[in-house]
Amino acid sequence: MTAFDQAADKAYQTLTDIEISADAGDDDKRFFASYLLGHVSLIAADGGESAESLTRRVNESLDDAFAVDRLSDQDKLGIRSLWQAISADIGREL
Template sequence: MSEFLKSADLAYTNLSQREMAAGDNTDLLFFLSYLLGHLSLVSSCDQAEDLDATALTLGMDKSLEAAFAVDRLSDQDKDGIKSLWQEIVAEIRL
């Protein structure tokens, strides 16, 4: 398994565990589901077996920025999503 796919799996596991522990925190649940959706899209790319872990971070950043440009999210939601992604990146050492 490539470093890209291993990192995507670690990120997915981290997000899923946070989702289970989020309780009734609707903002956090929204941020988590938003990131899980983007992670699924980014990690399903055709070249996944040939990519390194850095490509996951770059792919997620690019995917989020493209979505933020068209989604009608508040600045607070965008900041929350970006902040949570940065926490995940730090925890899994991407």
């Protein structure tokens, strides 16, 4: 299993855990996690070499999506913040 695969699995598991365990009143966090799950899943399916490439490709995917999605600036910021926290954790763990 490559570092990319390990990072993708860790990101997917972390996002799934967040989605499942988010408090009932924390719909934003649940939305951010599910939004990111879609991006991570698509990128993971293409494969890669390193954890850094996963992070870079998710960031690029978010840039592309945010250019056309009608998300609020607050949602975009929340999604980016969650991804930054998860990708930082992954980098420390691998």
